[in-house]
Amino acid sequence: MQPDYKVLIDIVKMPMPFGKYKGTLLCDLPVSYLEWMHSKGMPAGKLGMMLSTVYEIKINGLTSLLQTVKSKVG
Template sequence: MPFGKYKGTIIADLPVYYLEWLHNKGMPPGKLGMLLSTTYEIKINGMASLLFQLKQKLGQ
């Protein structure tokens, strides 16, 4: 995350409540907004294990 309270945090590691807050406030434009929106949808639909598996494959 390039700004705010979670600056320096991997987007997949952002808590759901923060993603919900951003969603209600309005996601930023561009690629960052797309990544945040995708992460939000994955987490609220109970598919966070996908993010965990992806992080493992990438070695993070």
């Protein structure tokens, strides 16, 4: 099974569509907000999957991965 790199590209391009951080790119959401969302339950569908991915990346200290993708995508 191959990873879907398009998900990372979407994460660095897509703004949060609602809430306190509406308009903030998903990759730029603070860990505290992602932890709160995780405890409340991530939304269903693709948005929830992308938020969960950002959450896992950030809590595992891999934020540089998102920064690299963001710099390549522009």
